[in-house]
Amino acid sequence: MTGVARYDEIADFYASGWTDVIDDPASRRLLDLLEPIAGRRVLEIACGHGRISRELARRGAQVVGADISAALIEKARSAERETPLGIRYLRADVTTGDALRDLGPFDAVACSFGLSDIDDLEGALATTAAALRPGGVLACSILHPCFPGGQSVSGSWPGDARYYAEGWWRADGELSSLRRQVGANHRTLSTYLNAFRRHGLLLEEMYEPEPPQEWAAKRPDAARFPVFLVMGFVKGGA
């Protein structure tokens, strides 16, 4: 594997904070972008402990979830043993594609808040494009690459750096509890969009859902900016 399984160390922290209650505006939009999903074959890349995979399965999809973290995949499998939804979980580095090669084609690929954790974007998009059937859909949610953060919450790039400086970094915002531990890869919006296009993934829809009011009320400085980005792509060649 070439990717780094940073979530192995914080699997309990992540699973207890990001639960199966999927009510944030970005995740709701991501799920909407994949509808109608019943009966469709869906791959979730960077699925973590499987909370989005489970929601997709509850909506009737046939789901495969893949993640590089053995600890999170074990949690996902344990949930599947407890309440079977027919989901297959794989421990896999989605930037190499090896483990996923013979599983496709899929009607859709989902990536929920995974892009900035994936070190090799090109590798992940090559895997995604290979897994999708022509005309298949890719839906991604991410902290908006243009979100500069605020007083107590980190943005998408270091507070003492520039939006244009790409690379992996670790957040220091008091409320950025996850990114203080696992860091994130910052890429500009144009880097993302051009990379998708290079892999034949054509932008269909793009949304910047507003954060919940309670979130915004506690962080009025940060809430002036776009916080989330949700994008839907179609694989060309249908």
Ligand SMILES: C[S@@+](CC[C@H](N)C(=O)[O-])C[C@H]1O[C@@H](n2cnc3c(N)ncnc32)[C@H](O)[C@@H]1O
């Ligand atoms: C913020 S979590 C999102 C998990 C899940 N999609 C969710 O919404 O709860 C990001 C995930 O990306 C995974 N990840 C990072 N690099 C990866 C790679 N190269 N291949 C597969 N998964 C990767 C991490 O292990 C982690 O589970």
